[in-house]
C-alpha cells in the first residue's frame with residue numbers, strides 16, 4: 001500500500017513529462033465545483049477540466065444516464081451497428097446547431113479528432129489541399145490539428161514538420177496586429193481583413209484553399225472574442241472563392257459563451273462546425289456537424305474509429321442537452337458573467353491593482369485578464385513612465401490562488417489568466433473566487 005505522497009512520486013516517475021502537469025496531487029472526487037484530493041484537501045475548481053465539466057463534476061442526471069447505459073451496453077462499434085444513444089444525441093443536437101443547413105453529425109472522441117475530421121472533409125469535398133489558420137489559434141495537438149495550432153511553438157517543437165499547405169493570418173486582435181490594447185474594434189477588423197487579403201494575394205491562391213479554420217472566441221490564444229464583422233467577412237470571402245468556413249466550437253460550445261454555440265445568434269452559416277468538451281460533461285466525445293450533402297462527400301470507409309460515438313458518452317451527452325434545454329444554465333451564465341466582469345473591472349479600476357491589468361475580456365463564462373508585465377512592451381500603453389512592473393504576473397497569481405484554495409488557469413499566449421468555471425457556478429462561489437483572485441493580485445502588486 002502506497003501513501004498519498006508515494007503515489008504522487010509514482011506519478012512523477014512513471015507518467016509522461018510531455019503532459020506538463022501543473023500539480024501532482026491526486027484528486028479522488030469531484031462534486032459541482034469542489035475537488036477533493038486524496039489528502040482530503042478541497043479546492044474550488046475554476047478550470048472545469050479546461051471547459052469540459054460545464055454542469056459541474058458528477059452532475060446527477062449525467063451520472064444516472066451513464067450508469068443506465070453501462071447496464072445496457074458499453075461498446076457498440078459505430079461501423080458495425082447503430083445504437084440508440086448515438087441517434088438520440090444527433091436528434092437532440094440538430095435543432096440547436098447554429099444553422100439549419102447543418103443536418104448531419106459525425107462523432108469522434110476528442111476535440112483534436114474532430115478537427116482532423118474537419119480537415120479531411122474539407123480536403124475530400126473541395127479537392128483543395130491548403131488551409132488558412134490564425135495566429136494564436138489552438139485546434140489540437142495531433143499531427144494535422146497541430147499544424148493549424150499557432151498559439152505556442154511547444155505544441156509542434158521537434159515533432160514537425162507537420163501538415164504542409166497551412167497559411168497563417170493575423171487574428172483581429174491588438175497583439176497580432178502590433179497595435180495598442182485601446183485600438184477600436186473596427187480598426188482591428190479592417191487591419192485583419194487587409195492582412196488576410198495579403199495572404200491570398202501574396203502567399204496562396206484562393207483556388208487552392210479548401211478551408212479557413214477559426215475559433216469564434218480564441219481559447220488557448222488568450223480568450224479573445226472574434227468581432228462578428230470579421231466572421232461575416234470570412235463567410236463572404238469563402239462564398240466568393242468556394243472555400244469552406246470551419247468554426248471550431250470545441251471550447252466555446254454548450255453555453256460557455258452565453259448562447260448554445262458562440263455563433264448561435266450571429267446569423268452565420270459555417271460549412272463545418274467542430275464540438276467537444278462540454279457536449280458530454282467529461283465523457284470523451286466530440287464531433288463535426290455539416291450539411292448531409294457535404295458529409296456524404298466522404299466515401300464509406302474514409303472515416304471511423306473503434307470508440308467513436310461510444311454509447312455511454314452519447315447517453316451522457318443526451319442528458320447534458322436535456323439539462324441545457326431547461327434554460328437554467330443559460331440564465332446562470334448571464335448572471336454570473338455580469339458578476340465576474342463587474343468584479344474584474346473593479347480590480348482594473350482600483351489604484352492598487354489597476355496598473356497591472358492591460359485588458360479584461362471574454363464572453364459569457366470564458367473570461368480573461370491580461371496583465372502588463374515586464375515581458376511585453378505593447379501592454380505598457382497609458383502607464384506612468386517609470387512604473388515598476390513585475391515579471392510575468394499570471395503564474396504568480398495562479399500559485400497564490402491555489403494556496404488559497406482556488407484553481408485557475410493561464411492561457412498559452414501573453415501574460416493572461418483565464419476563468420472558466422462550471423456554468424452552474426453559484427453567486428457565492430463566484431464571489432469567493434473573485435475575493436481570492438483580488439487578494440492574490442494585491443499581494444503580487446505589493
Ligand code: PMP
Nearest residue numbers: 110111112138139140219250251
Ligand atoms: N479546438 C479548440 C478550440 C480547443 O480549445 C481544444 C482544446 N483546448 C481543441 C480543439 C482540442 O481538443 P482536445 O484537447 O479534446 O483534443
